[in-house]
Amino acid sequence: MYNSAMATILPLDRLVVEVVDAHTGAAHRVPALHPRWKVERRFVAYRPLPPEGCPVALHEWVERLRFLTSDLDWLLKQPHPRFWSQVVFDEDLHKSLDSYVRLVPRAYDGAMDRGGACGGKCSKQGACEPCNLQTQLHRQVFMVYLRMSTNRESKECFLSTEAFAEVIYNNFLFDVPKILDLCALYGRGNGALLSKMIGNIFKKQPAYLSDLEESIPTILQVFDMIAGKCGVTSHVWSDGFPQKLTGQASHSTATIPDLELKDLLQYLCDVATTLFAFLDVYPAAAAAFLQQDALSRISGFYEIVVPEMEKVLTQTNFEDKELQDELCRLLVTSQRRLLGVSHAVISACCLQPLLDARTEQVQDVVEEYLNVVMTLLQQHRFLADFDELYPIADDISIMQQASPSLDETRISYVLDAVREARQSAGSKRPSQHPQHMANCDEDSPAAAKRSSIAIQNFNGSEDAEPDHESVSRGVELGGVELASLVCGIRDLFPELGDGFIEAGLHAFNYDSESLVSRLLDDTLPDQLKGLDRSMPKMEENKVPSLLAERRGVFDGDEFDVFSRDSVDLARVHKGKRPAGPGGWRSVLADRSGVTGPSRERYAPYGLVCDEEEEEPGLPGAGGVRDYDDEYDDTYDTGHVCANDGDADDDVLARRPFVTPRVLQTRSREDRNVASNYEVEEDNEDKNKSVFAQERPRDDFVMDPAVLRERMAARRETFMANRG
DSSP states (O other): OOOGGGOOSSOTTTOEEEEEOTTTOOEEEEESSSGGGOOOOOOOOOOOOOOTTOHHHHHHHHHHHHHHHHHHHHHHTSOHHHHHHHHHHOHHHHHHHHHHHHHSOOTTOGGGTTTTTTTSOSSSTTOSHHHHHHHHHHHHHHHHHHHHTOSBSSSSSBOOHHHHHHHHHHTTSSOHHHHHHHHHHHTTTOHHHHHHHHHHHHHHOTHHHHHHHHHHHHHHHHHHHHHHHTTOOOHHHHTTSOOOOSSTTSOOGGGSOHHHHHHHHHHHHHHHHHHHHHHHHOGGGHHHHHHTTHHHHHHHHHHHHHHHHHHHHHHSOOSOHHHHHHHHHHHHHHHHHHHHHHHHHHIIIIIHHHHTTOOSOHHHHHHHHHHHHHHHTTOHHHHHHHHHHSOHHHHHHHHHHHOTTOOHHHHHHHHHHHHHHHHHTTOOOOSSOOTHHHHOOOOSGGGHHHHHHHHHHHTTOTTOOOOOHHHHSOSOOOTHHHHHHHHHHHHHOTTSOHHHHHHHHHHTTTOHHHHHHHHHHTOOOHHHHTSOTTOOOOOOOOOOOGGGGOOOTTTTSTTOTTTOSOOOGGGOOOSOOOOOTTHHHHHHHOOTTOOTHHHHHHGGGTSOOOOOOOOTTOOEETTEEOOOTTOOOTTSSSSTTTTOTTSOHHHHTOOOOOOOGGGSTTHHHHHHHHTTOOEEEOOTTTTOEEEOOOOOOOOSSOOHHHHHHHHHHHHHHHHHHHO
16 A cells, blocks of 8 residues: 655655555555556557548547547546656556657648548537547647656655656656657647756756767758658768768659658658757757758758759649649748758857857857858858748848957858859849748648749749738738638638638638638637637628717818718818908907897897997998997096995095195196106007106105294294294
C-alpha cells in the first residue's frame, strides 16, 4: 500500500514511503519514485486516419481513440508520485505517446483534407464523435508532455533539478526528434507555452543541446539525399562530406515517378516546416545552426534543386491535376519554410540581440551579419526570394542605426548584389515588399492554385505579377461584390450557409482564399467555430434613424441639411453682413412684422404703432416717426427723484439753490475766468467730449493780515461806541 500521509516536503527523488506487507505485516521503506507504484495498464498505439470509404476501419479507429483518451485522462488525474512512476517505468506509455507525435497528420499534410476525422460531414466543430475524440486526444497528449517537462508542480510536489534532468534524459522521455515533432504539432497555437516548456528542458538538461548540435549534420544530410534523388549535386553544400563517385546522374527530376516525387516533396516539406517551427519556438538553438554552416547548405540546396522541381511541375503535363496542385502547394510551402529557417537563424543571431540591447559588442554582431549575407550573395535565386519575403534593406537599416560607422562601401556592394540577384532571377516586383507574403498560409490544399501561379512568378515570367487583389480589397464590402464572393465559396462548400460564409469573410477581411484555406484545414478562429455552418443570411434589421424623430423650429426649411441634399449656398452669408440703406437703426425700428395678438399686447407700451402720414416739421421717413432707442433720457428733467413718494418732505419742498455768501465774493471773477475756456470736441466717430478747464485758485480761508486789520478796525469802533 502507498501511504501518502507519511510523505514530507521533500523532492520526489528523495521521498521514501513506508509500506506494510499485507501478508506478513512487516514494514519496509520504498522510494516514492519506484516501479512498484506503476499500474499495469495497456496503452494502445495511435494509428493514422483510415482512408475514406471504409466504415469498418473508421469504427476501429474511433474505438482506438476512445481507449487512448480514457487512458490519458486517467494518467493526468494521478497524483505527482504515481504520475512520475507511471511515465518513467511504463514502456507502453512511451510507445503510445511516441506513435502519436510521429503519425498524427500535420497542418500541411493532405491526409486531413476531407475536413477532419469525420470527412467534413459535421455542420460545426465538435458536433461528431470522431472530431471530438481527435481534438481531445490532441490536447491530452500535449498536457502529458507539458506535465513531464515541469519539475515543480507545487511547493509539495516537485523533483530536484539534478534528478529531473537525469530522469527525462536517461529514460528517453524527451529527445531531439520528439522535441522537433512537438514544435511542428503544437507550435502554431501554443507557441508561448511550448517555448517555456522546451526552454525549461534545455535549461535543466544541457545534454540536449549537445545532442542537437550532433543532430544538425544528420538533419542537413536530408537535403543531400533529396538532391541525389533529383540527380543534381554541387560542392556548395557537399564540402567536407564524402561523395559517391558512381551513379550520381543515373536519373533526373523529370524521370522521377509522380508518387516518388510526392514523397520527396512531403519529406522536404516536413523537414523544412519542423525546423521552422522549432526555431520559432526556441530561437536560442539558432546559434548551433549558424555554427554548423546551415545557411550555406540550405541556400545551396535551394539554388539548385528548387528550380529543377519548379520546371518539372510547370512543364510536365500531369494526368491528375489535383496531384499537380498538391505538389505545387508542397513545393511553395517548402520554399517559404526554408527561407523562414534562414531568416530565423539570421534574426536570432544578428538582429534580435541589437533590437533587445542584449549585447555590448555591437560591432562584432554587425560584422557577423555582413559576413553571413556575403556568403549568400552568390546564390541569386535564393537571395532574390529571401529578399522578397524578408527585405535585406530593412535589416541593413537596423545595422546602420546600431553602428553609424558602418562601411558605406560594403553596404552599397550588398544592396547592388541583391538588386542584381532580383533582376537575374526575373523578379520584377517593386522594392517595397508586401509584408503579408511572409505571413500567408500556404499549408493548406486551398493554396494549390495560388502555388502554381507563384511558381510561375518565381520562374521569372516577365508577364507574371503578384496577386494583390485580396490585399487591395476594402475592409467592408457589400452588394454585388460580396454576393460574388459568397457564391464562389458556396460552390466549393455547398453545405455552408450564406450567413456563415459572410461571417467568415468578415473575419478574414474579405479574403476568400484565406477563408477557404482555413475551412479545408479545419483551423477556423474561435468566433467562427461556435457558429452554425448552415446558418442562413440574416436579414438586416434597419434601425430607424434618429433624425426622423428630430423636432426643431428649423425642420424642413431651405437650410435643413438633414431633410434635403442640396442647399443654395448663394443665400448663405459668412461673417458680418455689411450695413445696408438705413443701417441697423432702421432694422431695429421696423415693427411691421408684429401683427395679430402680439400687436395688441405691445401696443399699450408704445413699442408698435400704426403707420401715419408724415407731418410737416416732424422728422422721419415713410410716415413712421424716428425714435433713437439708444438715446439716454434719464437726466432730461432737473428734479430727478424730486417727486418720489419715498423721499423726505424737505426734498419735496425743494427751494431754489442759493450760493453761500462766503462764495459770492469771487463769483464775478469766476465767470470772467470761465469765459476764457472753450470746450474742445473730439471726432464725431468717437462721440466723446473732453472739457479742458482750469479753475483759478480759490482761497477758502482769508488772508490773516486782512483779518487782523478788520479785527483792529472793529475793536476801535467798539471802543469808540463805549465812550
